[in-house]
Amino acid sequence: xxxxxxxxxxxxALVLRxxxxxxxxxxxxxxxxxxxxxxxxxxxxxLLAALTNIPLGLMTAWTLTRYEFPGRRVIDxxxxxxxxxxxxxxxxxxxxxxxxxxVLGEPLAKLxxxxxxxxxxIYIALLFIGLPFVVRTVQPVLQDLDREVxxxxxxxxxxxxxxxxxxxxxxxxPALVSGFSLAFARAVGEYGSVIFIAGxxxxxxxxxxxxxxxxLEQYDYAGAATVGLAMLLISFGALLxxxxxxxxxxxxxxx
Amino acid sequence: MNFxxxxxxxxxxxxxxxxxGISKAFGRFPALKQVSLQAKDKEFLALLGPSxxxxxxxxxxxxxxxxxDAGEVRFAGEDFLALxxxxxxxxxxxxxxxxxxxxxxxxxxxxxxxxRKRAEKPGKAEIADxxxxxxxxxxLEGLDKRYPxxxxxxxxxxxxxxxxxAIEPRMLLLDEPFGALDxxxxxxxxxxxxxxxxxxxxxxxxxxxxQEEALDLADRVAILKxxxxxxxxxxxxxxxxxxxxxxxxxxxxxxxxxxxxxxxRLRIAGWEGEAPAGAPQGPVEVFFRPDEVAFAPPGGTxxxxxxxxxxxxxxxxxxxxxxxxxxxxxxxxxxSLPPGVGPGLSVRITPLRPQVYxxx
Amino acid sequence: MTLLRQGFAGRGPxxxxxxxxxxxxxxxxxxxxxxxxLPLGVVFHQAFARGLEAYLEPLKxxxxxxxxxxxxxxxxxxxxxxxxxxxxxxxxxxxxxxxxKSLLVTFxxxxxxxxxxxxxxxxxxxxxxxxxxxxxxxxxxxxxxxxTTGLVLATTLVTLPFVAxxxxxxxxxxxxDEEAAALTLGAGGWTTFFRVTLPNIKWxxxxxxxxxxxxxxxxxxAVSVVxxxxxxxxxxxxxxxxxxxxxxxxxxxxxxxxxxxxxxxLTLVLKTVLEWRHSGELSASRRH
Numbered sequence: 001x002x003x004x005x006x007x008x009x010x011x012x013a014l015v016l017r018x019x020x021x022x023x024x025x026x027x028x029x030x031x032x033x034x035x036x037x038x039x040x041x042x043x044x045x046x047l048l049a050a051l052t053n054i055p056l057g058l059m060t061a062w063t064l065t066r067y068e069f070p071g072r073r074v075i076d077x078x079x080x081x082x083x084x085x086x087x088x089x090x091x092x093x094x095x096x097x098x099x100x101x102x103v104l105g106e107p108l109a110k111l112x113x114x115x116x117x118x119x120x121x122i123y124i125a126l127l128f129i130g131l132p133f134v135v136r137t138v139q140p141v142l143q144d145l146d147r148e149v150x151x152x153x154x155x156x157x158x159x160x161x162x163x164x165x166x167x168x169x170x171x172x173x174p175a176l177v178s179g180f181s182l183a184f185a186r187a188v189g190e191y192g193s194v195i196f197i198a199g200x201x202x203x204x205x206x207x208x209x210x211x212x213x214x215x216l217e218q219y220d221y222a223g224a225a226t227v228g229l230a231m232l233l234i235s236f237g238a239l240l241x242x243x244x245x246x247x248x249x250x251x252x253x254x255x
Numbered sequence: 256m257n258f259x260x261x262x263x264x265x266x267x268x269x270x271x272x273x274x275x276g277i278s279k280a281f282g283r284f285p286a287l288k289q290v291s292l293q294a295k296d297k298e299f300l301a302l303l304g305p306s307x308x309x310x311x312x313x314x315x316x317x318x319x320x321x322x323x324d325a326g327e328v329r330f331a332g333e334d335f336l337a338l339x340x341x342x343x344x345x346x347x348x349x350x351x352x353x354x355x356x357x358x359x360x361x362x363x364x365x366x367x368x369x370x371r372k373r374a375e376k377p378g379k380a381e382i383a384d385x386x387x388x389x390x391x392x393x394x395l396e397g398l399d400k401r402y403p404x405x406x407x408x409x410x411x412x413x414x415x416x417x418x419x420x421a422i423e424p425r426m427l428l429l430d431e432p433f434g435a436l437d438x439x440x441x442x443x444x445x446x447x448x449x450x451x452x453x454x455x456x457x458x459x460x461x462x463x464x465x466q467e468e469a470l471d472l473a474d475r476v477a478i479l480k481x482x483x484x485x486x487x488x489x490x491x492x493x494x495x496x497x498x499x500x501x502x503x504x505x506x507x508x509x510x511x512x513x514x515x516x517x518x519x520r521l522r523i524a525g526w527e528g529e530a531p532a533g534a535p536q537g538p539v540e541v542f543f544r545p546d547e548v549a550f551a552p553p554g555g556t557x558x559x560x561x562x563x564x565x566x567x568x569x570x571x572x573x574x575x576x577x578x579x580x581x582x583x584x585x586x587x588x589x590x591s592l593p594p595g596v597g598p599g600l601s602v603r604i605t606p607l608r609p610q611v612y613x614x615x
Numbered sequence: 616m617t618l619l620r621q622g623f624a625g626r627g628p629x630x631x632x633x634x635x636x637x638x639x640x641x642x643x644x645x646x647x648x649x650x651x652x653l654p655l656g657v658v659f660h661q662a663f664a665r666g667l668e669a670y671l672e673p674l675k676x677x678x679x680x681x682x683x684x685x686x687x688x689x690x691x692x693x694x695x696x697x698x699x700x701x702x703x704x705x706x707x708x709x710x711x712x713x714x715x716k717s718l719l720v721t722f723x724x725x726x727x728x729x730x731x732x733x734x735x736x737x738x739x740x741x742x743x744x745x746x747x748x749x750x751x752x753x754x755x756x757x758x759x760x761x762x763t764t765g766l767v768l769a770t771t772l773v774t775l776p777f778v779a780x781x782x783x784x785x786x787x788x789x790x791x792d793e794e795a796a797a798l799t800l801g802a803g804g805w806t807t808f809f810r811v812t813l814p815n816i817k818w819x820x821x822x823x824x825x826x827x828x829x830x831x832x833x834x835x836x837a838v839s840v841v842x843x844x845x846x847x848x849x850x851x852x853x854x855x856x857x858x859x860x861x862x863x864x865x866x867x868x869x870x871x872x873x874x875x876x877x878x879x880x881l882t883l884v885l886k887t888v889l890e891w892r893h894s895g896e897l898s899a900s901r902r903h
Contacts, residue, residue: 006700006772007722010737013747017740056646063643067636075644077887081651083826084879084886086833087731088853089872092860093654096661096869103657104649128650148353151320152415154340155347156367156422166370170357189730191836192853196860209732213840216736221745228733235728 014232017225029226034202035211038227042208043234045119046187049126053183054176056127057134064135065142079135082128087192094125095196117199122207125193130183137179141172174249181242188235271296271458272317272426277326279312286312287323288482294460294475299452301473302462305505309482310462314428317460318347330425346419346457347428351435352411354403360414361386361399367422389417392451409440416448420455427452429461433468445472466506470494478502500612503542510583514541516611524579526558526603534611543606546571546586550596550604557603560585564598576602658876661869673859673867674874681848682855682871688763689838689851690831693771698824701778706812708779709786710794723779726772735769735840761843766851769837774827781823782816785897789815818893822886829882833875 018026029035064076082090098105098115108115115121145168153163191209199205208231215224272294279287287309294300302310315321317328319340328335335343354363364386368377377385390396393413403411412432419427432448433441449472452459463469469476470490477487486498497503500511514523516539521530523541551557560576560583574585574596585604596602663670673679704723708716726734742759743749752759759765793815797807813820835853842849850858852875859868890897 006768006775007725010741010772011725013740014733014737059639060643060646063639067640069640073887075647077883078647078651080883080886081655081879084829084883085655086835086853086872086875086879088835088856089658089833089875089879090654091835092856092868092872093657093661096657097653103653128654131646131650146351146353148349148351149355151318151340152347152349152353152418153355153366153370154320155318155343155345155428156370156418157341157344158366158370159341162370166366167355170355185728189728189733189836191730191732191839196857209730209836212730212732212736216739216743216840219745221740221743224736225740228730228736231730232733239728 014225014228018222018229021222021226025222026226029223030230034206035208035227035230037203038206038208038211039230039234041119041122041205042188042231043238045122045207046126046184046190049123049187050130050180050184052123052127053130053134054180057131057179057183058138058172058176060131060135061138061142065139079132082132087129087190088196090128090193091125091196094121094128094193098124098197116197117201118205121197121199122194122205125197126187126190129190129193130187133182133186134176134179137175137182138172141175142168145171174246177242177246177249181239184242185235185239188231269296270294271298271331272300272460273327273329274313274317275327275329277313277316277323277328279309279316279321279323285482287316290326290479290482290484292477292484292487294458297456297458299449299459299472299474300461301469301476302460302479303464303466303469303476303505304479305464307481308479310464310479311430312482313479314430314460314462317426318345318428319343344422344424345426345428346422346424348412348415348419348430348432350431352403352415354411354414354418356403358402359399360390360395360401360403360406363403363414364389364418364421366418385421389421392420393417408436409444412436412444416451420457424457427455427457427459429459431462431464433463433465441468448472470506478505480505497542497610500540500542503610508545508584508586509542510545510585510606512541512578512581512583513614514539514611521609521611523558526556528605531609531611535613538614539611540614541606542610542612543608545584546588547607548585548587548604549607550587550602555603557605559601559603562596562598562600562602565596574602655876655880658869658872661865662873664869665866669866670870670873673864673870676867678850679855679867679871682850682852683874685763685766685849686832686851686853689766689770690828692767693774693831694824694828696771697774697827698778698820700775701780701782701823701827702816702820704779705782705786705816708783710791720783723776723783726775727780731773731834731836732840734772735837737772738765738768738841760841761849763849765841766838766849769841770831770834773834773837774830777827777830778820778823781819781826781897785816785819815896818889818896822889822897825882825885825889829879832878 018029021029060079064072064079095116096102098108098121100106100109100114100116102116105115113120115124149171150163150167153167158166189209191207191213194207195210198207198210200207200210208227212224212227215221215227270293274293275291277287277290278285290309290313302313304310312321316323317335319335319338323336330343355366358366361383365382368382368385371377386399387396390399393416395410395413395417398406398410403414406414412435416432429448433444436444445468461473470493473490475487475489476493478485478493480501486493486502488496493502494506497506500509503509504511512523514521516522516530516534516536519530521528521534521539521541549557558578560578562574562576563582564575566573566575570588572587574587576583576585704719707713708720739760740746741748742752742765744753744760746760749760759768793811794807797811798804802810832851833853834851835857838851839854839857842851842854852871856868856871856875859865859871
């Protein structure tokens with residue numbers, strides 16, 4: 001009942017609302033240059049950031065589970081910071097760091113790299129938001145990995161690299177994929193941490209969620225709902241593809 | 256000349272594995288203390304002991320999965336400790352098999368061959384051939400495309416064994432190979448493993464906490480306790496002549512009574528008999544098996560016991576009795592029990608093969 | 616190298632990558648430092664850039680105080696709502712078989728995979744000036760969008776999964792045996808719930824509430840859509856940060872942000888303590 005009120009009813013509105021303007025209305029909204037650019041940017045940069053987070057997250061999870069060092073538990077806890085830090089706070093903090101006068105922005109600018117108010121800034125924010133998803137899905141798998149299995153590989157003559165590639169990696173692959181998909185889904189919808197650093201230039205660094213807000217401010221409800229629905233459907237399709245991949249992986253390694 | 260030749264043939268098989276003074280501590284806990292033992296070529300050696308005795312640690316030292324703090328391991332004269340795990344060519348079967356769950360049975364078995372350097376790697380056809388042969392050896396033909404999750408415990412165990420044999424190991428190491436199986440499967444596999452060992456002809460060391468398994472299967476048994484080697488011998492030697500009360504107790508059921516050895520005589524609770532050869536003088540602990548006693552006919556002589564209860568268990572009879580107030584449990588075959596043994600009565604017994612140890 | 620003990624005490628090492636250990640550690644620290652710790656540091660650094668006076672000054676503004684109050688009010692309504700819903704939903708999913716169960720679970724999870732902006736958008740579509748119920752509401756003088764109600768609704772939708780997500784796997788793991796035992800011993804339904812069910816899930820519930828609260832107080836995207844950002848009236852603390860920032864009142868923005876960052880840190884500490892102390896009583900999937 002509660003769920004119906006809080007989730008289903010609003011979603012129905014989202015699904016039905018765009019049709020008020022008819023198929024042609026939807027089509028014309030979706031083919032606006034600005035909408036296309038925003039969708040392309042949101043999904044493209046999200047994909048790039050989530051892909052980057054795979055090696056970064058794997059390495060972090062690896063270090064946290066395989067090495068013992070002072071402060072490990074504190075660092076372990078800090079990984080969750082992007083979950084705990086309100087997105088707006090993260091947004092202005094990242095902007096302060098990578099802006100033209102920021103701690104990292106200034107040296108980067110000297111190197112000729114502009115790290116804020118453009119897609120690079122969006123990429124950085126999405127890296128920040130997505131990293132814990134990969135770490136937290138991979139870490140428990142790495143932790144629970146049967147040590148005997150690795151030892152078995154060793155006694156059978158596998159080198160360290162072979163052990164990693166043939167034994168460890170296949171075991172954590174499903175977790176890596178789901179960590180990636182979580183990071184990707186979150187990145188596509190991310191708003192607070194991105195809009196401050198993005199610069200929000202139409203056609204260049206304007207993300208899809210922001211476009212929804214802009215359309216709402218112009219009272220273009222149908223247009224906003226269209227973009228929202230499109231985002232939802234594309235994410236859904238992407239996740240479906242990932243789940244399919246997951247299924248293939250799972251079939252190979254049924255526990 | 257002829258004599259010399261005959262001598263050579265009957266000479267003991269050369270020592271394959273030589274362990275000298277191995278010590279290993281985990282933090283403050285000493286897992287192995289100065290353990291030395293040898294295994295002959297093609298020998299089937301059991302490391303037997305209760306949990307925490309260091310037997311698994313010793314096996315892992317042999318595999319190279321643990322580095323000892325002190326000591327030496329040589330195999331066929333070669334310094335084994337200097338070799339990294341993957342160059343030792345030991346086939347290890349882990350307690351929980353440690354199969355690669357994302358690989359098929361065939362891929363599991365082939366793993367040790369496929370990870371070889373290109374120059375040493377057999378061709379695809381040869382690997383397939385070898386896998387087929389091993390599947391046949393472990394009687395798992397037709398299961399090559401299955402995943403480990405689709406196999407029973409006993410089948411997984413055999414895949415693990417085939418995988419270990421695939422690398423043509425110089426030595427086979429088995430860690431509680433039957434630990435995770437139920438009793439029925441366990442007995443079947445035991446015989447089969449022994450046959451496999453005899454056919455493969457590879458030195459085998461296996462760890463177990465099951466004395467029956469060790470005595471049944473091994474050429475020689477090494478008994479460990481608290482990281483120390485207590486006794487090493489053939490199953491017969493260790494069972495018939497346990498070196499310490501611990502070994503006696505560990506290898507089967509035991510009755511123990513305090514006694515005194517004086518000259519050639521052994522006295523227990525008012526009864527006196529001949530002391531076994533080489534028994535220590537003075538106060539001793541006397542051990543005997545509960546089924547290795549002779550019951551005296553009524554009016555006969557022997558150690559006096561007060562019977563508390565008699566329970567029939569199939570062909571065997573269990574007798575709960577007291578000797579000078581201390582409880583003891585005896586076993587007899589129905590026919591060997593004298594008539595009239597019942598609760599409240601006294602019966603006299605003679606331990607047939609007592610082992611005598613100096614009292615602690 | 617004594618600093619880096621590989622693997623864990625007792626047994627030998629896992630994969631040995633001895634040469635890589637310091638490299639991995641250094642790289643990990645670099646990534647986490649630059650990506651995660653640095654932003655946190657910057658918030659406080661910027662907030663205190665002009666001293667304590669300048670830090671406290673913007674926080675004393677009526678608008679800031681109103682924003683703090685509004686944030687607390689919104690959280691105080693939506694968190695208990697979701698806690699009750701979470702327990703009920705988890706109980707239903709873990710204890711009963713019914714048609715559409717997996718659909719229910721999907722819907723519970725849905726807000727996690729939706730953009731917060733969309734979570735706000737849907738309410739505007741319903742109750743906004745041109746929403747389905749907008750005209751009717753206007754006629755009756757009820758304001759939802761650009762008012763506290765809208766903020767509560769948006770926040771509730773965004774934070775809906777936290778408690779339920781935490782409890783469902785745990786209650787499924789625990790099974791119904793203990794409850795059945797209590798019932799056979801003569802306990803009534805509510806007695807069983809309060810004396811058996813609730814004690815078993817209390818730490819996980821607390822954990823879920825903690826995360827739910829952190830998100831509720833820090834939510835930005837969803838509330839920014841429904842708020843209209845009327846200063847002092849419909850700005851929660853995160854929105855207040857944005858307003859100040861866009862007005863180039865950086866110290867004020869970071870001062871407000873530092874409160875939220877402090878809240879995030881506090882959540883992190885409490886969460887970590889819960890994980891260490893009561894890991895057995897939290898579900899295996901406690902890390903989302």
